Amino acid sequence: MTESLWMQQEAFPSAPRLEQDEACDIVVVGTGIAGLSVAYELTLAGRSVLLIDRSALCGGMTARTTAHLAPICDDGLADLIDQRGDELGRGFLQSQAAAVKRIERHVRTLSIDCDFRRLDGLLFPAVGMSRGDAEKFRDREYEAAHKLAVTAGRIEGVGLEGFGSAACLRYPDQATFHPLRYLNGLLADFRARGGRVFANSPVVEIEEGERIRLKIESGRTITASIAIFATNSPINHIAEIHSKQAPYRTYAIAFEIPKGSLPDALYWDMDDPYHYVRLQRGAEADIVIAGGEDHKSGEANDGGARFQALAEWTRKIIPQLGRETARWSGQVMETFDYCGxxxxxxxxxxxxxxxxxxxxxxxxxxxxxxxxxxxxVSGSSHWEAVYDPARKPPRTIGNYISENLTAVKNFAEYVRPGEISSPDDLKPGEGGVMRDGLKKLAVCRDLDGKVHTHSASCTHMGCIVHWNATEQCWDCPCHGSQFAADGTVLNAPAIHPLESSQK
Ligand SMILES: Cc1cc2nc3c(=O)[nH]c(=O)nc-3n(C[C@H](O)[C@H](O)[C@H](O)COP(=O)(O)OP(=O)(O)OC[C@H]3O[C@@H](n4cnc5c(N)ncnc54)[C@H](O)[C@@H]3O)c2cc1C
Ligand code: FES
Structure with missing residues (x-):
């Protein structure tokens, strides 16, 4: 099975390149769900907005999502209270629920055909977990839900093989949808209201000032009074943010399943890292989408084994599954206290x-x-304290230090030997870091057999990149940048390609 995305059957929206200099009130960089949502809300509020993306619209991590629309903190409610306390924890949950309501409202108002629906979220034990441990886990989450004013019910069993009478927790009123169809709907109305959008136009320079000046790779510029960076990992120079979050890779897989064989719900298990499952309605058959097997980016290069483990896990708990239709991976940014x-x-x-x-x-x-x-528009938000980008780590010092250590550990790699000694060590699809005197080189042989050699120093802040055979790209473990085999940037915060080398 070759890697593909489950959303690929849907047309990605298109837009022209930026071919002229532009001036605007507000510029939003990034057209994933974050950038598009911000641009759309500001347009509804009467502001003039220009939206720009480095590549295809909605082609970033949003194209890789499994689309659980769950207000429940995915790191667990009890841990959320430990990190943020009751009041901010409640603010987190209320704001996440408000986000789902907002999506629901746009779906209704704009009549977007994106299969939005409300459904239960079901927490069930990890495979092999004892009844006692599952009950303890469930009860801790149940009590935390009560404290945070979240509706939850203890239930005995869910419709998954082996879990018919397990200690489970039910969260009503979660949701799901088809994100690309939804975003196509938002984009159409954004444009109808005068919003301008450009694709394939990377921002390569940011000049701050009363009027911010963004330079595009083509040499064109955008000047704006306000700039919003919704690039998944921010491209404006703020080292502070990068020391408070870390990139993790997560894997997903899709299978056909006969219609009506699995109750429509969001399923999450109690494992760490957890697995997640949901149903996507299809024409002839439904699709089960499962995910998990996460690891810190750049710290494993065993996607094949992870997909296999995920497939086995999914087939074990849903034996009715038919053929596998897609598998893919992507990256999420984990902060020190679970809130964005x-x-x-x-x-x-x-x-x-x-x-x-x-x-x-x-x-x-x-x-x-x-x-x-x-x-x-108003100068304040009800939830700004929950998500304040300037906040410091209050009780999470352990977590905070361990995320920061990634960069420290990574810089130690400069003095270690390389992973390969020559490009001849590489088969098509393989890559490795090679020592060249004091320098480290990122060398890969693409699937057509061509060798590419670049500096292994990430152009963001200099960490050593690592080969990812699953996605055929270089991952930076420090802050989430990814580079294609030919060195071009695939994922922020990097702006510039890997430096090419003569080797
Ligand atoms: C496998 C997987 C499963 C997931 N499942 C869920 C789920 O069930 N529920 C959930 O809520 N979340 C889920 N997520 C997370 C969610 O998909 C992402 O967090 C979300 O899509 C990120 O959206 P975004 O708009 O912030 O970033 P993106 O969609 O990555 O958009 C950022 C955009 O910025 C652009 N950009 C970057 N640099 C520049 C530049 N220099 N110039 C111009 N443009 C630039 C990029 O091209 C990109 O289009 C999942 C993620 C993965 C990978
Ligand atoms: S992403 Fe920051 S150093 Fe690579």
């Missing part, structure tokens, strides 16, 4: 960021639309 960073870029008055989506980028993205709109 949405708001003013620290120390700036006219630059805003959205990042730290965790496994809840759909709701974080929609929420960013409401929160940033309120900050810009």
């Amino acid at each position: 960073f949405i708001g003013k870029s620290p120390g700036r008055y006219n630059m805003f960021i959205v990042t730290g989506d965790s496994g809840q980028g759909m709701t974080h993205g929609a929420l960013a639309g409401i929160l940033i709109r309120d900050l810009i």
Whole structure:
């Protein structure tokens, strides 16, 4: 099975390149769910907005999502209270629920045919977990839900093989949808209201000032009074944010299943990292989409084994599955306290960021639309303290230090030997870091057998990149940049390609 995305059957929206200099009130960089939601809400509020993307519209991590629209914190409610306390924890849950309501409202108002529906979220034990441990886990989450004013019910069993009488928790009123169809609907109305959008136009330079000046790769410029960076990991120079979050890779797989064989719900297990499952309605058969097997980006290159483990796990709990139809992976940004960073870029008055989506980028993205709109239009938001990008780590010092250590550990790699000694060590599809005197080179042989050699120093802040055979790209473990075999940037925060080398 070759890697593909489950959303690929849907047309990605298109837009022209930026071919002339532009001036506007507000520029939003990034057209994933975060950028589009922010641009749309500001347009509804009467502001003039220009939206721009480095590549295809909606082609970033939003194209890779499994689209659970779950207000429930995916790191667990009890842990959320440990990190943020009751009040901010409640604010997190209320804001995430408001984001889902906002999506629902747009779906209804714009009559977007995106299969939006409300359904239960069901938490069930990890495979092999004892009844006692599952009950303990469930009861801790149940009590936390009660404290945070979230409706939850203890139930005995869900419709998955082996879990018919397990200790489970039910969260009503979660949701799901087809994100690309939804975003196509938002984009059409954004344009109808005068919003301008450009694709394939990477921002390569940011000049701050009362009027912010963005330079595009083609040499064109955009000047704006306000800039919002919704690039998944921010491209404006704020080292502070990058020291408070870390990139994780997560894997997903899709299978056909006869219609009506699995109750329509969002399923999450109690494992760490957890697995997640949901149903996508199809014409002839339904599709089961399962995900999990996460690891810190750049710290494993065993996607094949992870897909196999995920497929086996899914078939074990849903034996009715038919043929596999797609498998893919992507990246999520995990913050030190489970909540995203949405708001003013620290120390700036006219630059805003959205990042730290965790496994809840759909709701974080929609929420960013409401929160940033309120900050810009009214000067404050009900939830700004929950997501304040300038916040410090209060009780999570262990977590915080371990995320920061990624960069420290990574820089130690400069003095270690390389992974390969010559490009001849590589078969098609393989890559490795090679020592060249004091330098480290990123060498890969693409699937057509061509060798590419670049500096292994990430152009963001210099960490050593690692080969990812599953996605055929270089991952930077520090802050989430990814580069194609030919060195071009695939994922922010990097702006510039890997430096080419003569080797
Ligand atoms: C496998 C997987 C499953 C997931 N499942 C869920 C789920 O069930 N529920 C959920 O809520 N979340 C889920 N997520 C997370 C969610 O999909 C993402 O967090 C979310 O889509 C991120 O949206 P975004 O708009 O922030 O980023 P993106 O969609 O990545 O958009 C960022 C955009 O910025 C553009 N950009 C970057 N740099 C530049 C530049 N220099 N110039 C111009 N443009 C630039 C990129 O091209 C890109 O289009 C999942 C993620 C993965 C990978
Ligand atoms: S992403 Fe920051 S150093 Fe690579």
